[in-house]
Amino acid sequence: MRSQTDSAGGLRHLVTLDGLPRSLLTAILDRAESYRRIPGQPAYEGRELAAITVANLFFEPSTRTRASFDLAARRLGAHVLNLDLQSSSRVKGETMLDTIYTLEAMNTDVFVIRDSEAGMPEFLIDHVAPHVSVISAGEAHLSHPTQGLLDVMTIRTHKRRFEGLKVAIVGDIKHSRVARSTARALATLGTTDLRIVGPQRLLPGEHEFPGATRFTRIEDGIAAADVVMMLRIQKERMAEAAALDGEAYFREYGLTAKRLALAADDAIVMHPGPMNRGVEIDSAVADGPRSVIREQVNNGVAVRMAVLAAIAATLTRHRRPL
Amino acid sequence: MRSQTDSAGGLRHLVTLDGLPRSLLTAILDRAESYRRIPGQPAYEGRELAAITVANLFFEPSTRTRASFDLAARRLGAHVLNLDLQSSSRVKGETMLDTIYTLEAMNTDVFVIRDSEAGMPEFLIDHVAPHVSVISAGEAHLSHPTQGLLDVMTIRTHKRRFEGLKVAIVGDIKHSRVARSTARALATLGTTDLRIVGPQRLLPGEHEFPGATRFTRIEDGIAAADVVMMLRIQKERMAEAAALDGEAYFREYGLTAKRLALAADDAIVMHPGPMNRGVEIDSAVADGPRSVIREQVNNGVAVRMAVLAAIAATLTRHRRPL
Amino acid sequence: MRSQTDSAGGLRHLVTLDGLPRSLLTAILDRAESYRRIPGQPAYEGRELAAITVANLFFEPSTRTRASFDLAARRLGAHVLNLDLQSSSRVKGETMLDTIYTLEAMNTDVFVIRDSEAGMPEFLIDHVAPHVSVISAGEAHLSHPTQGLLDVMTIRTHKRRFEGLKVAIVGDIKHSRVARSTARALATLGTTDLRIVGPQRLLPGEHEFPGATRFTRIEDGIAAADVVMMLRIQKERMAEAAALDGEAYFREYGLTAKRLALAADDAIVMHPGPMNRGVEIDSAVADGPRSVIREQVNNGVAVRMAVLAAIAATLTRHRRPL
Numbered sequence: 026m027r028s029q030t031d032s033a034g035g036l037r038h039l040v041t042l043d044g045l046p047r048s049l050l051t052a053i054l055d056r057a058e059s060y061r062r063i064p065g066q067p068a069y070e071g072r073e074l075a076a077i078t079v080a081n082l083f084f085e086p087s088t089r090t091r092a093s094f095d096l097a098a099r100r101l102g103a104h105v106l107n108l109d110l111q112s113s114s115r116v117k118g119e120t121m122l123d124t125i126y127t128l129e130a131m132n133t134d135v136f137v138i139r140d141s142e143a144g145m146p147e148f149l150i151d152h153v154a155p156h157v158s159v160i161s162a163g164e165a166h167l168s169h170p171t172q173g174l175l176d177v178m179t180i181r182t183h184k185r186r187f188e189g190l191k192v193a194i195v196g197d198i199k200h201s202r203v204a205r206s207t208a209r210a211l212a213t214l215g216t217t218d219l220r221i222v223g224p225q226r227l228l229p230g231e232h233e234f235p236g237a238t239r240f241t242r243i244e245d246g247i248a249a250a251d252v253v254m255m256l257r258i259q260k261e262r263m264a265e266a267a268a269l270d271g272e273a274y275f276r277e278y279g280l281t282a283k284r285l286a287l288a289a290d291d292a293i294v295m296h297p298g299p300m301n302r303g304v305e306i307d308s309a310v311a312d313g314p315r316s317v318i319r320e321q322v323n324n325g326v327a328v329r330m331a332v333l334a335a336i337a338a339t340l341t342r343h344r345r346p347l
Numbered sequence: 348m349r350s351q352t353d354s355a356g357g358l359r360h361l362v363t364l365d366g367l368p369r370s371l372l373t374a375i376l377d378r379a380e381s382y383r384r385i386p387g388q389p390a391y392e393g394r395e396l397a398a399i400t401v402a403n404l405f406f407e408p409s410t411r412t413r414a415s416f417d418l419a420a421r422r423l424g425a426h427v428l429n430l431d432l433q434s435s436s437r438v439k440g441e442t443m444l445d446t447i448y449t450l451e452a453m454n455t456d457v458f459v460i461r462d463s464e465a466g467m468p469e470f471l472i473d474h475v476a477p478h479v480s481v482i483s484a485g486e487a488h489l490s491h492p493t494q495g496l497l498d499v500m501t502i503r504t505h506k507r508r509f510e511g512l513k514v515a516i517v518g519d520i521k522h523s524r525v526a527r528s529t530a531r532a533l534a535t536l537g538t539t540d541l542r543i544v545g546p547q548r549l550l551p552g553e554h555e556f557p558g559a560t561r562f563t564r565i566e567d568g569i570a571a572a573d574v575v576m577m578l579r580i581q582k583e584r585m586a587e588a589a590a591l592d593g594e595a596y597f598r599e600y601g602l603t604a605k606r607l608a609l610a611a612d613d614a615i616v617m618h619p620g621p622m623n624r625g626v627e628i629d630s631a632v633a634d635g636p637r638s639v640i641r642e643q644v645n646n647g648v649a650v651r652m653a654v655l656a657a658i659a660a661t662l663t664r665h666r667r668p669l
Numbered sequence: 670m671r672s673q674t675d676s677a678g679g680l681r682h683l684v685t686l687d688g689l690p691r692s693l694l695t696a697i698l699d700r701a702e703s704y705r706r707i708p709g710q711p712a713y714e715g716r717e718l719a720a721i722t723v724a725n726l727f728f729e730p731s732t733r734t735r736a737s738f739d740l741a742a743r744r745l746g747a748h749v750l751n752l753d754l755q756s757s758s759r760v761k762g763e764t765m766l767d768t769i770y771t772l773e774a775m776n777t778d779v780f781v782i783r784d785s786e787a788g789m790p791e792f793l794i795d796h797v798a799p800h801v802s803v804i805s806a807g808e809a810h811l812s813h814p815t816q817g818l819l820d821v822m823t824i825r826t827h828k829r830r831f832e833g834l835k836v837a838i839v840g841d842i843k844h845s846r847v848a849r850s851t852a853r854a855l856a857t858l859g860t861t862d863l864r865i866v867g868p869q870r871l872l873p874g875e876h877e878f879p880g881a882t883r884f885t886r887i888e889d890g891i892a893a894a895d896v897v898m899m900l901r902i903q904k905e906r907m908a909e910a911a912a913l914d915g916e917a918y919f920r921e922y923g924l925t926a927k928r929l930a931l932a933a934d935d936a937i938v939m940h941p942g943p944m945n946r947g948v949e950i951d952s953a954v955a956d957g958p959r960s961v962i963r964e965q966v967n968n969g970v971a972v973r974m975a976v977l978a979a980i981a982a983t984l985t986r987h988r989r990p991l
Contacts, residue, residue, distance in 0.1 A: 065478035065667035068454040069396040076711040078740065089449055092428055096400065096453055100424050104712075104743050106736055123943060127733055130966035131740055132712040156709035168603035247649075299445060345709035387800035387989035389720040390748075390776040411771055414750055418722065418775055421748050621767060644774035 173206030196256030222246030495528030518578030817850030839898030
């Protein structure tokens with residue numbers, strides 16, 4: 026895969042957090058904080074993406090992430106194309122490239138792509154023009170870089186440090202692109218105590234998540250944790266979790282107030298959404314004083330604005346003259 | 348339900364016209380007139396909704412009303428999210444709230460909601476943040492407040508008064524949210540002679556439409572009327588109307604030039620659209636000199652701009668400081 | 670059909686290139702060149718369509734053409750409504766007109782319409798208000814005027830003349846609206862040597878394409894040609910082409926490097942897209958140095974901007990005063 030940064034170190038693409046230096050991540054988070062407006066404040070409106078066209082290619086349904094990217098781009102002045110496309114498995118290779126080249130020829134500058142299969146974002150990076158960028162909005166179980174960034178942005182706001190932090194991620198780690206990207210961001214920023222927690226069959230292969238400690242009992246995994254991040258458990262994984270139904274899963278792994286009391290006194294509770302209340306998390310915890318779940322959503326828009334603005338600044342250097 | 352106005356009397360939500368004072372309705376109509384541009388004039392473009400995000404949540408298909416709200420918001424500078432959502436009956440309660448909270452966390456300021464079932468707009472009003480507003484774009488058979496407002500705006504333009512006016516609404520009153528909202532707006536503005544006209548089985552319960560006179564013969568109902576408002580008759584109601592088909596309904600209740608001659612000489616003809624020509628209204632009447640049906644559509648955009656602008660002005664007072 | 674130009678010669682509608690004078694076509698091409706930005710340059714952003722509302726009525730699925738019109742309109746400052754409509758055959762006549770009148774009443778200024786059946790664009794021209802314009806984005810097998818314009822724009826860039834030019838169009842001419850519109854544009858601009866090339870059963874009726882030479886062998890048709898334009902061959906036409914499958918068609922009519930060597934040394938290769946690689950064109954040719962296929966897409970946005978801007982300028986003269 027081609028580099029995600031240009032020779033000046035500017036962000037060109039964002040399909041994985043692997044290999045991106047701490048300084049770049051920190052710069053994105055700093056920029057995101059300048060864009061963040063909490064609900065009730067008027068949203069930031071800027072022109073950083075003026076004359077930029079962003080095409081959202083979502084091969085997987087997504088209301089939340091698409092709305093987040095859509096608003097992020099429009100609030101910075103971009104034109105956004107939301108394209109209805111068939112499942113990427115039916116348009117692989119040449120046909121997909123012709124679609125991309127067609128959109129490039131219409132002066133599309135940024136492709137935001139979400140796909141339940143692996144490989145398309147990297148394939149695109151290797152084929153787009155020098156003045157075009159690719160952002161992954163979720164790729165199979167592998168990568169969801171803007172989610173990883175919004176998670177560490179949320180942690181930074183509350184914890185002001187990454188070194189020495191104890192972070193527990195609980196749930197279906199094996200199939201989770203969120204867990205992978207967040208773990209990567211945490212590692213880059215200096216967190217060394219990462220716990221991955223879930224039923225044995227939902228834990229990842231042993232070579233994945235290097236340095237993380239594995240737990241199959243949630244009580245052990247979240248003990249003294251500063252951050253407890255719950256993942257969505259999907260119905261089709263219930264059997265793999267050896268839980269016959271949501272209630273059984275909740276009894277073994279659901280985050281309740283009682284379990285949360287095992288974590289640090291000032292632990293924050295995170296969830297990438299959408300939540301299954303009563304399955305992986307109790308409503309009282311989801312809506313409780315420790316929950317920063319809505320802040321994550323709020324930071325998501327800010328992080329996507331920051332990524333888009335950073336990419337637009339890089340593209341400016343690769344523009345052809347008029 | 349929480350109040351639709353704030354302590355300063357500013358419009359916060361609009362899900363029903365019940366309880367709104369005449370002064371507020373008049374202020375909205377006055378503002379709508381300042382926004383109205385007849386076809387052929389360039390549309391009004393303003394910044395009243397700059398940095399405002401409006402989410403259209405339509406649980407019921409609607410090309411016309413959605414386009415009207417969409418254009419109204421965008422012509423005042425808003426960002427509009429058009430979300431594809433499942434039928435609200437499948438996402439009630441917690442799940443719906445999580446969607447709303449998620450969109451709030453993305454700095455959505457206004458929710459425009461249309462639903463074939465009752466209850467969602469009120470439910471949302473009771474749960475949204477203090478800086479977020481809810482507008483109903485049609486709720487079951489109960490309420491369609493912007494339609495009520497555009498109807499009285501149209502009447503005001505042509506009649507210049509509401510007191511002493513004779514208004515007949517003809518058709519399926521029982522299932523009509525339009526009839527309920529327009530009747531309410533007329534009552535608030537001073538009209539006392541309201542006739543509701545239709546087959547017995549399509550007239551509402553006896554406690555509804557207080558003060559209105561009921562007619563089962565259209566000739567009686569529209570006699571000397573200043574305003575004749577025809578409602579769409581839906582195929583699935585034909586049986587209830589004891590009419591086997593559209594032709595039979597037209598013979599009994601269709602508005603023809605001959606029947607219109609029974610109304611006042613300067614009577615206007617209204618219809619909320621979409622029309623069934625040859626069922627509830629003859630084409631010659633729909634397109635004739637007395638018809639103000641297209642003016643209603645034109646006023647619809649202006650009224651929605653006025654409602655959005657009034658709400659935005661109120662929200663400004665409830666903003667959190669930067 | 671009413672005239673497509675107003676009394677001052679300004680463009681009012683564009684549903685066919687038939688009857689439009691060379692001076693008007695040249696003016697559109699000149700304007701399009703001022704809007705053209707090659708990929709890598711920042712897209713042109715203007716306010717030529719400020720306060721203009723464009724409604725895209727696509728009765729036939731189209732990702733490419735719709736995106737092209739959408740971006741063209743938005744980059745000039747228009748509001749764009751993308752409407753999901755049923756097949757026009759189900760909404761003909763009165764119902765269609767009511768939709769149009771409704772959108773007119775919302776101050777829609779321009780209708781862009783694409784339909785697999787014939788007649789709707791002309792029908793609309795005959796019914797819209799004096800301050801409303803109609804643009805065809807593809808009508809049955811008959812007309813695709815903006816495609817014709819982008820084709821001649823691309824030819825002009827490379828050949829700098831139309832007189833004396835040898836142009837071959839190869840494929841399913843019979844069912845191609847592209848071929849018809851491009852042939853018309855070429856004739857208006859002075860090209861007299863047009864060859865239409867394809868299997869006998871896919872050639873048009875003998876009274877169509879007056880003055881064109883017909884070929885059933887591609888080698889004969891493209892000999893010494895300055896421009897070779899390949900058309901998409903659709904699977905359902907394979908039988909008519911007497912080719913059992915794509916491979917058989919490719920053997921007889923596919924454009925290969927070897928066949929292209931028969932054309933002029935500096936011949937350009939065109940295709941309206943989307944391509945069937947390996948059916949009507951070899952990938953090596955599609956992506957080769959003679960191919961201007963992506964330039965066509967790029968010019969497509971510029972031509973649509975020019976058409977919209979020309980129409981907006983005309984509409985300004987037909988506006989009603991405020």
